[in-house]
Amino acid sequence: MAQTGGLSSEIESLSHVFGLVEAFRAFDGDNDGCITAAELGGILGSLGYNASEQDVRAMVQQGDKNKDGLLSLSEFLELNTKNLELGGVADLLKTAVEDLDADGDEVLTGEELYEMMGNLGVEMSIGDCQNVVASLDMDGDGAVSLEDLKLILNSLL
DSSP: OOOHHHHHHHHHHHHHHHHHHHHHHHHOTTOSSEEOHHHHHHHHHHTTOOOOHHHHHHHHHHHOTTOSSSEEHHHHHHHHHTTSOOHHHHHHHHHHHHTOOTTOSSEEOHHHHHHHHHHTTOOOOHHHHHHHHHHHOSSSSSSEEHHHHHHHHHHHO
16 A cells, blocks of 8 residues: 555646646647647647747647647647656556446446545545546546546556
8 A cells, every 4th residue: 555645646646647638628629639739829828928839839849759740638648747757646547447437338437436546545535536537528428438548548658
């Protein structure tokens, strides 16, 4: 069992990753699953950053592993987590993927996440678990798919 300090750090890191997923969704203005340089530049401008078009293109190129001119969610996460120690977070997500849900429908609800975290000894409120699922819910159905969790996990490994 992890020590409380380590577990707290892992929960903070997990929250950071979920915040990045929310930021990606905000950047992805047309909801196509990718961020263009124009979308990134627009969001940065709305946040008060005056990045040049060249700087924005360089940011996209830095994370664009498949060289398609876009940032996918996994590329965005990899770019923004490369300097973080996320082994414990990846382990938590790996357990979530392996034990995805009790009813076998390959989606994870807030209630199932709450139960799973409790089984792992992680203290999170039901509201926090529902907020985590909502931040990852790409299609608005109130649950996270196995594929979405795998995508996030693979970008952290």
